[in-house]
Amino acid sequence: MSTAIKDVPIVALRALDELWFQVSGTLCNLECSHCFISCSPKNDSFGHLSFETVQAALEESVPLGVKEYYFTGGEPFLNKEIVPILEETLRYGPATVLTNGTILKQEWLERLRTAEDCSGYTLEFRVSIDGPSPEINDPIRGERTFERAMQGVEKLVNAGFLPIITMTRTWGDEEDQKILSEFKNVLANHGYSRPRLKILPRLKIGAEAERSCGYSQTERVTQELMADYDKSQLVCNHSRIVSDRGVHVCPILLDAPDSILGDTLEEAMQPFALRHGACFTCYLYGSICTNASSTTRE
Amino acid sequence: MKLAFFGGIYNNALALDAAIQDAQDRGAERQYCLGDLGAFGAHPDQVFPLLIENDVAVVQGNYDHSIGNDLKDCQCGYTDPRDNYFAQISYEYTYANTSPENRQWLKELPQEIRFEVDGQRILLCHGSPRKTNEFLWESTTSTHFLEKLADEHEADIILGTHTGLHWQRELSNERLFVNVGVLGRPENDGNTNVWYTLLTLENGNCGVEFIPLEYDFRRLAREMREESLPEEFIVTILSGWWTTCLEVLPGRERRNGRF
Numbered sequence: 001m002s003t004a005i006k007d008v009p010i011v012a013l014r015a016l017d018e019l020w021f022q023v024s025g026t027l028c029n030l031e032c033s034h035c036f037i038s039c040s041p042k043n044d045s046f047g048h049l050s051f052e053t054v055q056a057a058l059e060e061s062v063p064l065g066v067k068e069y070y071f072t073g074g075e076p077f078l079n080k081e082i083v084p085i086l087e088e089t090l091r092y093g094p095a096t097v098l099t100n101g102t103i104l105k106q107e108w109l110e111r112l113r114t115a116e117d118c119s120g121y122t123l124e125f126r127v128s129i130d131g132p133s134p135e136i137n138d139p140i141r142g143e144r145t146f147e148r149a150m151q152g153v154e155k156l157v158n159a160g161f162l163p164i165i166t167m168t169r170t171w172g173d174e175e176d177q178k179i180l181s182e183f184k185n186v187l188a189n190h191g192y193s194r195p196r197l198k199i200l201p202r203l204k205i206g207a208e209a210e211r212s213c214g215y216s217q218t219e220r221v222t223q224e225l226m227a228d229y230d231k232s233q234l235v236c237n238h239s240r241i242v243s244d245r246g247v248h249v250c251p252i253l254l255d256a257p258d259s260i261l262g263d264t265l266e267e268a269m270q271p272f273a274l275r276h277g278a279c280f281t282c283y284l285y286g287s288i289c290t291n292a293s294s295t296t297r298e
Numbered sequence: 299m300k301l302a303f304f305g306g307i308y309n310n311a312l313a314l315d316a317a318i319q320d321a322q323d324r325g326a327e328r329q330y331c332l333g334d335l336g337a338f339g340a341h342p343d344q345v346f347p348l349l350i351e352n353d354v355a356v357v358q359g360n361y362d363h364s365i366g367n368d369l370k371d372c373q374c375g376y377t378d379p380r381d382n383y384f385a386q387i388s389y390e391y392t393y394a395n396t397s398p399e400n401r402q403w404l405k406e407l408p409q410e411i412r413f414e415v416d417g418q419r420i421l422l423c424h425g426s427p428r429k430t431n432e433f434l435w436e437s438t439t440s441t442h443f444l445e446k447l448a449d450e451h452e453a454d455i456i457l458g459t460h461t462g463l464h465w466q467r468e469l470s471n472e473r474l475f476v477n478v479g480v481l482g483r484p485e486n487d488g489n490t491n492v493w494y495t496l497l498t499l500e501n502g503n504c505g506v507e508f509i510p511l512e513y514d515f516r517r518l519a520r521e522m523r524e525e526s527l528p529e530e531f532i533v534t535i536l537s538g539w540w541t542t543c544l545e546v547l548p549g550r551e552r553r554n555g556r557f
Contacts, residue, residue: 015428015446017443061442062442063442064442064446065440065442065443065445065446065447066440066442066443067438067439067440067443068438068440092440092442093439093440093441093442093443094437094438094439094440094548116550120436120437121437121438121440121550122435122437122438122548122549122550122551123549124548124549160553161549162549162552162553164549177379194544194552194557196545196549196552198377232429287377291438291548292376292377292378292545292546293433293435293438293546293547293548294433294438295375295377295546
């Protein structure tokens with residue numbers, strides 16, 4: 001996947017604003033055909049993070065001035081310690097958890113709502129549903145996953161959360177407005193009257209590279225492309241992610257050997273070379289991993 | 299010493315006029331505005347004489363930077379197409395109705411203002427000290443992040459605006475971050491008043507008062523209607539609920555609103 005082209009731009013970490021946790025490794029109850037790190041029920045190449053590992057990183061993050069915490073996987077709610085982990089995190093700052101919504105339990109959500117109320121910080125849920133109908137979603141995410149994820153959305157809404165529905169674009173850009181409009185209607189019919197929706201670009205790595213054709217050698221960020229570019233649009237300019245192997249540059253490149261920058265946050269503050277095809281997608285779309293409330297544009 | 303801080307004005311000269319009077323009545327010795335003079339309301343040019351005649355020191359907001367430099371949009375950083383649609387209507391109206399002299403005045407505003415009172419280092423910015431259009435929401439800003447800002451920018455009290463919602467956080471060593479709220483529109487709580495902030499600095503102590511301000515919101519709504527501004531904006535002025543630019547709100551702040 002790495003490129004041999006010259007002039008690979010190097011991006012420094014401006015500030016560690018967002019600290020991510022690969023909290024359930026690559027383990028997921030689903031096996032989506034577009035997953036950029038090929039998560040599945042059997043993929044244990046990355047394992048769960050323990051409460052103690054997360055807590056140690058949270059402590060290390062304090063003097064670094066981390067602004068927000070994000071949790072992803074795999075499916076974070078497969079980690080049996082996820083509820084205490086999120087409760088602990090909310091003592092430090094705001095938390096966002098990326099889930100497929102299919103295994104959420106009402107009792108967990110009630111506990112988390114209480115934790116959010118006590119903390120003063122926001123707890124965001126980002127639920128991945130890849131379109132407003134089973135016909136669009138299920139071929140990608142698996143049989144009946146649309147129905148099960150919508151049940152998860154209902155549980156979140158009942159617990160008083162306003163989940164952000166994220167969908168990976170498997171349609172033409174020109175269809176975005178139609179899809180969003182349909183999705184709003186569908187969510188309203190499920191009791192979610194003021195939905196928050198985010199469309200994500202496809203990342204042509206992992207399972208998606210097998211499904212489509214991956215990145216071509218010309219799909220790379222060059223020094224020339226970086227001229228007058230707002231670097232804050234790149235995740236590696238303000239984020240790092242902790243896995244059970246170390247601290248990586250960003251959630252997207254988890255599988256890439258050069259993504260591990262160190263064992264500690266301090267070690268992982270070093271710059272990163274944008275030599276991957278996925279860096280090109282990040283460059284083109286910008287802020288693909290960050291919540292809308294935290295984006296800034298030049 | 300009592301100081302008054304006004305956040306985004308959003309063309310609301312009626313609220314600015316009321317705030318200046320109210321702050322003076324409460325004994326404010328100096329008055330500051332933290333930027334974003336334009337947007338949302340009607341008659342942008344009415345704001346400028348009030349600021350100049352009352353000697354209000356002004357920080358440049360992202361809106362002011364855009365209008366002053368003839369940019370194409372407000373740099374608010376919205377991600378939602380509906381939010382950007384309404385933001386653009388507002389921006390184009392404001393740009394078209396701000397005189398060239400006032401645009402030049404906006405262009406020359408400083409990005410921050412610093413001063414000391416009794417040894418306390420005070421830093422005024424628009425969004426955050428490191429980036430003019432950074433949203434610092436109460437529920438998405440960790441305390442240690444604010445500590446780092448105070449360290450790196452060598453300030454004891456940081457004051458900003460930009461989000462439209464007032465809040466404060468106490469930091470170590472009696473330092474403080476304050477979001478002063480905005481005069482331009484109500485706070486998405488079903489009330490029509492707007493907010494500004496009074497700081498009282500005495501013997502090394504600092505007191506923060508968030509002041510709810512009544513003004514002639516019906517007149518503002520009437521003027522906005524006469525200027526053919528979107529009905530969605532007018533609903534906000536008359537009801538106190540935000541109807542646009544909602545996608546940037548964190549879940550917690552969004553939940554407090556109606557839409």
